[in-house]
Amino acid sequence: MLSKPGSRSEIKTVMKKLLRGISCIPFVFAFACNNGDSARVQTVKIEKKDSVYAIIGKVTGQDSGTIYLIHRQTGKTDSASLDHGYFKFSGKADTAELCRISLDDQAKTFFLENGKISMLVKKDSLRFALISGTASQDEYNYFQNETDKPLTDRMSAVEKAYDSANNKKDKKSTDSLDKVYENIDAEQKQLVADYSKSHPKSVVSAFLIFNNFSYNARLGQLDSLYQGLDTSVRITYFGKELQNIVEKTKLTAIGNPAPDFSSIDTDGKSVSLSSFKGKYVLLDFWASWCGPCRLENPNVVKAFHKFHNKGFDIFGVSLDETKPEWLQAIKKDGLDWTQVSDLKGWQNDAASLYGVKGIPMNFLIDKNGIIVAKGLRGDELDGRLAEILH
Numbered sequence: 019m020l021s022k023p024g025s026r027s028e029i030k031t032v033m034k035k036l037l038r039g040i041s042c043i044p045f046v047f048a049f050a051c052n053n054g055d056s057a058r059v060q061t062v063k064i065e066k067k068d069s070v071y072a073i074i075g076k077v078t079g080q081d082s083g084t085i086y087l088i089h090r091q092t093g094k095t096d097s098a099s100l101d102h103g104y105f106k107f108s109g110k111a112d113t114a115e116l117c118r119i120s121l122d123d124q125a126k127t128f129f130l131e132n133g134k135i136s137m138l139v140k141k142d143s144l145r146f147a148l149i150s151g152t153a154s155q156d157e158y159n160y161f162q163n164e165t166d167k168p169l170t171d172r173m174s175a176v177e178k179a180y181d182s183a184n185n186k187k188d189k190k191s192t193d194s195l196d197k198v199y200e201n202i203d204a205e206q207k208q209l210v211a212d213y214s215k216s217h218p219k220s221v222v223s224a225f226l227i228f229n230n231f232s233y234n235a236r237l238g239q240l241d242s243l244y245q246g247l248d249t250s251v252r253i254t255y256f257g258k259e260l261q262n263i264v265e266k267t268k269l270t271a272i273g274n275p276a277p278d279f280s281s282i283d284t285d286g287k288s289v290s291l292s293s294f295k296g297k298y299v300l301l302d303f304w305a306s307w308c309g310p311c312r313l314e315n316p317n318v319v320k321a322f323h324k325f326h327n328k329g330f331d332i333f334g335v336s337l338d339e340t341k342p343e344w345l346q347a348i349k350k351d352g353l354d355w356t357q358v359s360d361l362k363g364w365q366n367d368a369a370s371l372y373g374v375k376g377i378p379m380n381f382l383i384d385k386n387g388i389i390v391a392k393g394l395r396g397d398e399l400d401g402r403l404a405e406i407l408h
Contacts, residue, residue: 070110070132071108071109071111071131071132071134071135071152072106072135073087073105073106073108073136073137074105075106075119075136075137075138075139076105076137076138077100077103077121077139077140078103078139079103079141079142080100080103080141081103082100083099083100083122084097084099084121085098085100085119086120087118088118088119088120089115089130090115090117091115091116091255111131113131113255114129114130114131114152114254115129115131115255116130116225116255116256117130119149120144121144124142124143126145126149128149128155128158129155129221129222129225130155131152131153131155132152133151133153134152135152136148136149136151157217157220158222158225161222165213166209169205169209173199173203176199176202179191180192180195180199206230207230207231210230210231211243214226215246218247218251220251221254221257223247223251224247224251224252224254224256227243227247227256227260228256228260232263232375233375234376234379234392234393235264235373236267237264237268240260240264241264243260244257247260266373267373269372269373270372270373270389270392271389272389272390273388275387276301276381276387276388277291277371278290278291278292278387279291279367281335281358281360281368282358282359282360283357283358284344284357289333289356291333291383292387294331294333295387297329297330297331297385298325298329298331298382298385298403298406299333300331300332300333300380300381300382300383300399301335301372301380301382302318302332302335302378302380303335303337303368303369303374303378303380304334304336304377305336305337305344306336306343307338307343308377310378315351316351317399317400318353318399319351319354321400321403322354324403329407330403331355331356332353332355333356334353334356334357334358335359335366336357336359337362337363337366337374338363339361339363341359341361344361379393380392380393380399382394382403384406390406
C-alpha cells in the first residue's frame, strides 16, 4: 500500500504494509536507531522560551552542501547551507507537525515543534540521524527505540525472508510468511492502541493511530481510538486527519450507498459511478507509480476476465498526475475497463470523497449501488466474486 505524499507511503514503512506489496501511503517514516551520540549545540538566541523553534545540527564528514527542511503538512520547504558541517533553521510552529530533513537525496522524518532541537547526522547516513530536544520528538524516539523495536525487527526479518522466497517463486513459503506478517501487523496495531489509551494527550498517539489504522479503516475501532484522545490532541493536524477519516469511513461503510461522482476518462469524456448501476462494480483506486498497485493489477485483471460476462465490471480511478504515464500503465498491465483520473495525484477528488489514504484500495458495489465489501486483495477478490456471481 502506498500513501501520501510520496508514497507511499517513505511510514514505518507505511500505514499498513502487506507482503504481497507494501501499500502506497501519504506518509512514510523510517525507524531510527540511537547510538548514544549527541549533537554539539551552538548558542541560539530565542525571543521567548518555546515561542519559536531552533534546529541546530551538525553533519559529520561533510563540510558543505545544502540541507532542506520540508514541512510535510503545508508543502513549504526551507533550506540552509552547511558551514563546516553545521546548519541551523528557525521559525515558529503553531502546533507539533511532522517534517522531513533532507540532504543529498536522503531524508528522515521527525516532529517539529517550538523549542530547541538538536540533530547529529553522519554523511550518507541521514536515516540514522539523532534528533532530540522537544517533548514530541523525544517521545517518538522512545516509542520507536524502546517500545516498538522488537516488532519492527521481526517485521524486517519476515520481509527479507519473503523477498527471498518470492524471488525463488516459492508460493508455499510466501503464503506462510504473509500470514506471519499479518499476525505481527495485528500485534503492532494492538501495541499502538494500548499506547494511545495510556497517552491520550500525546500528538504522537494521534500520529501512530493515523499511521496504523487509517488504511482500509474499520469504523468502530478507529472511532473508539479517536474518541479516546484528549480534546487538545484532536485539534492537531493528525487529530483532524483522524476525524476526517472517521467521517469518510462512516460515509463509505459496508451497507451504505456508494457516493456518486464523475471524472474524466482516457478520451476526455466524463464518466459517473452511477452509470454502472445494474452491475457489480469494483471501484479501484490505483496509480502508475504505485508499485504495490502494479503488483496487484494481475489479480484484478484475472477477476475481470473471469467474471465480466456474469455482470461484473471495474471502474478504475488513478491517482496519477501525468497522462502519458497513466495511459502507458493501462496498456502495459492490460486494464481493459473504464479508467478515469483528474490528474491531481493525492488530491484526487474521488479519493478524497472516499477517504482513500493508501493505495491500492477498492470498494465492491452491488447492482443497487450499495457497498458490499472493500479492501479486497489477491484471492479475496476472486473468492468474494465467486460467492456473489456463482
